[in-house]
Amino acid sequence: MNLSLSLLFIVIVTFQLGCRTPEVELTNERDPDIVLVNIGEVDRAEIAKMLLKIDSFKPKLIAVDVWFVKEKDSLLDSKLVDALKAIDKDILSYAFEPSGKLVKSHDKFRSHALDDGLAVIEVVDGLSQEFIPIRKVGNAIHEHFALKILRHWKPGFQCKVKPNKSIPVKFTRTLEQFMRVEGVDINRDMVENIFKDKIVMLGYIGPTNEDKHFTPIRLVKNYPEKEPDTYGVVTIANAIRTLLDYEMK
Secondary structure, X not given: OOEOOOOOOOEEEOOOEOOEOOEXXXXXXXXXXXXXXXXXXXXXXXXXXXXXXXXXXXXOEEEEOEOOOOOOOHHHHHHHHHHHHHOOOEEEEEEEOOOOOEEOOOHHHHOOOOEEEEOOOEEEOOEEEEEXXXXXXXXXXEEEHHHHHHHHXXXXXXXXXXXXXXXXXXXXXXXXXXXXXXXXXXXXXXXXXXXXXXXXXXXXXXXXXXXXXXXXXXXXXXXXXXXXOEEHHHXXXXXXXXXXHHHHO
8 A cells, every 4th residue: 555532631741752852742532623534455446435425525625645656457547536536625645755756646646636745754763753844855845744734724824834844743642532434434324524524634544554653652652562553644633733733832
């Protein structure tokens, strides 16, 4: 796969790792705006079906944390292209290879998306915990996936972070504090309010540890020493909230 309650309980972490202080303030409150959809182990035609079904419930935005880098089966690809054409509120993610080369979805898909954003989380002291909202490389500006989502979700949003400044992700929610839906289970019998006017984020959330990372969340919750703790799409969702909090400082 090409990729990335009502009682309040807060854990504040101030462990110092090297010269960095991870930010973790976990709450038991479910995020009121963001819904996560697991694409699981499906092909592009099935992802297309998920996108169209989600769109029919009138979400505010659909953020797809999946890369469709290479062309594959022409029929499956055509289904995904048709879905992206039909949806007018979809944002795709992209990344950098270690060499610095951009890794973006093929133009046949990307050309039909509303926008795209750089979904890169920086690893510091062995933990995925920081991100650069606005990255300038030469004359090119790359806005983070979380920032792109915010710009479309809240028109007029002004990012206060200077270009190339890295800020820590403030982890406030684990996977359990988000509404999570299995993509293959989406159907018309679902309560419309699950998706209506929500920010819906598609990504890989199991069953394996693919796109799962070591984050500061493991400092306050028990995880096996060699097992990653947080899926990429969950970290991106926390980065969105981080930017909203940063704006209010």
